[in-house]
Amino acid sequence: MSETLTLRRPDDWHLHLRDGAMLKAVTPHSADYGRAIIMPNLVPPVVTGAQAAAYRDRILAALPNGAVLDPQMTLYLTDTTDPADVVSAFRSGVIRAVKLYPAGATTNSASGVTDVARVRPVLEAMAEAGVTLCVHGEVTDPSIDIFDREAVFIDRVLAPLRDATPGLRVVMEHVTTKDGVDYVRDGGEDIAATITTHHLVINRNAILAGGIRPHYYCLPVAKREEHRLALRQAATSGEGRFFLGTDSAPHPDTAKLQPCGCAGCFTAPNTMSILAHVFEQDGALDRLEAFTSLNGAAFYRLPPNEDRITMVRHDDPIAFPETIDVGDETVTIFDPGFPLHWQIEAP
Numbered sequence: 001m002s003e004t005l006t007l008r009r010p011d012d013w014h015l016h017l018r019d020g021a022m023l024k025a026v027t028p029h030s031a032d033y034g035r036a037i038i039m040p041n042l043v044p045p046v047v048t049g050a051q052a053a054a055y056r057d058r059i060l061a062a063l064p065n066g067a068v069l070d071p072q073m074t075l076y077l078t079d080t081t082d083p084a085d086v087v088s089a090f091r092s093g094v095i096r097a098v099k100l101y102p103a104g105a106t107t108n109s110a111s112g113v114t115d116v117a118r119v120r121p122v123l124e125a126m127a128e129a130g131v132t133l134c135v136h137g138e139v140t141d142p143s144i145d146i147f148d149r150e151a152v153f154i155d156r157v158l159a160p161l162r163d164a165t166p167g168l169r170v171v172m173e174h175v176t177t178k179d180g181v182d183y184v185r186d187g188g189e190d191i192a193a194t195i196t197t198h199h200l201v202i203n204r205n206a207i208l209a210g211g212i213r214p215h216y217y218c219l220p221v222a223k224r225e226e227h228r229l230a231l232r233q234a235a236t237s238g239e240g241r242f243f244l245g246t247d248s249a250p251h252p253d254t255a256k257l258q259p260c261g262c263a264g265c266f267t268a269p270n271t272m273s274i275l276a277h278v279f280e281q282d283g284a285l286d287r288l289e290a291f292t293s294l295n296g297a298a299f300y301r302l303p304p305n306e307d308r309i310t311m312v313r314h315d316d317p318i319a320f321p322e323t324i325d326v327g328d329e330t331v332t333i334f335d336p337g338f339p340l341h342w343q344i345e346a347p
Ligand SMILES: NC(=O)N[C@@H](CC(=O)O)C(=O)O
Pocket: 016, 041, 106, 107, 108, 136, 217, 218, 219, 220, 247, 249, 250, 263, 264, 265
């Protein structure tokens, strides 16, 4: 008999679904999650409550019949965000969180915050109303080495921001360093971190293994092996401050395979299979549920999903396609570099 694992339905606390044809193609791959925090970095970005509500309707329309996904919307913080709009969108249930992108830090972040001082009134209103701030934690100073930008962000931006705004709840998105893990672990009740699928699997060498591997390029860029191991330890520890945010970030292959290719790994289709493998390897299958289905909900002060999924371990590796089609384009699915045996059992 095959081994099985039953766990509460997972949530994805950091997901890019894009818009238009891409939205239609990728959304079904996240349809079996209970909830997902939907990133607002569209072009143009989702900056008002009304835009978030309209985007949520487009997502719901892209879900297949029988899907359970309940999209949790976010607003893209800009220098001119209106605190009253944020609070009213939160209180009316339109949004779950607000996303801070330092201007220029990552894909579609040109309208991001240029100086935290400019958004101080919004942050204060958020702390007061209990709205979570999700943060892309990298400085954009070109003189800081790209591999140090997360650690420097903590010192220069995140710690002062939190000191100046007591009570603000913050999620350090896609944490990639031991420095980030340590900061979150010691940071008190109001901070947590998402960890992606791919950062548990690759270190920075994977991007340059025998040649340049654009599909392993994402931001924050993968770091040294010691950092990957710190992330593995945090994710598999069961500690409540760490939870799954896939950061599944689809781009057409034509945009990835360029002299200046864009950042992002598309992990929605095979994340649960990869995570089961990773947790099994680390002897932590009994803590997978905490990472995927309990800790994030608890941080967001939501009940965990009531229903369950079952994963089955097949003796023979299961096959995933290399790509999915999006109109005339393809999007490459993240290749973990090892065979996958765990699969979500069809309901
Ligand atoms: N992670 C990435 O490499 N890319 C994300 C943006 C982000 O989450 O920083 C994207 O939108 O493509």
